[in-house]
Amino acid sequence: MSGSGAREAVFPTRQSLGLMKSKLKGAQTGHDLLKRKSEALTKRFREITRRIDEAKRKMGRVMQVAAFSLAEVTYAVGGDIGYQVQESAKSARFRVRTTQENVSGVFLPAFESYQTEGNNDFSLTGLGKGGQQVQRCRETYARAVEALVELASLQTAFVTLDEVIKVVNRRVNAIEHVIIPRTENTIKYINSELDELDREEFYRLKKVSGKKERDAHAAELERAEDKDAAMRKEKASEAERHDMLGEEGNEDVIF
């Protein structure tokens, strides 16, 4: 039934009916577009989660290899190099930069690793012995960190996309379940009110024309009556005239 359910506070006029209709159309178009966006993002999201899963497994393997190469270093150097390494770390050689990727209007940040040239904090590490192992360990760990950076950028994309998908879905649902029904309700309400006005108008016109007809009829009758009366009067006067003229009843006077 119209009038039930939420509707917007508008006056039921033809103008607002037109407004509501264009609004409904806009809402439907927007809903379709947002739905498509959400689908595209979800597709991307699923792909990313799959790649995260793979990357995490890969990370496990790479870190294992790296840990093994560090054990080799410890063996070759013949002592723990941890303290020395921690103390000599000064400036990062291995850094990341952030780039963006555009997926259906959403900017997904992605990390990219790069190595700065020239500064080597660990040129003295393994100088006595085990330098080769240290070198190899550094390479292994650099590869591991690259894998980690890749994983981190996937994960950042995951977090960002998750957020965006939530927002888009909320919008889609709001349009589908709130805005469209409310606009439809408003249109129904305006239509019913306009119909009601039309019926009222029709009834009024009928009333008016009935009254006019009645009046005309009455006037007709009156006129007829007048005519009748006039005729009768004429007749009567004629009769009188007759009477006045010929006194038929009277006996002829004979001279």
Added chain:
Amino acid sequence: MAVPPSQYKDREFIAVIGDEDSVTGLLLAGIGHVTQPPDSQKNFLVVDAKTDTAAIEEAFERFTERKDIAIVLINQHIAERIRFRVDNYTAAFPSLLEIPSKDHPYDPEKDSVLRRVRRLFGE
């Protein structure tokens, strides 16, 4: 909605909270950075059995609040000790990564991100 570029354009370092071996290896790869004195801040923290949880939490807090760190690496067994904080950390930057260590193999069941993935797909 999308993250503004100002959030991540200056981030270029990788921070690490881990046991001695992990930190040593990652530093050898060249991620170690100490900021200019006087407040020379390291971007790594070595955790052993004697380090108390409050210190780990404090370092975690510090690394996630710094504006020049893009990725925070944390050993999974250490993340386990501050699990509550790690699970509640949902910001995109810096991104938080749980890594395996030598003595503790990687367990996908405990990873905060993988758990979120599984929850989203209703498993």
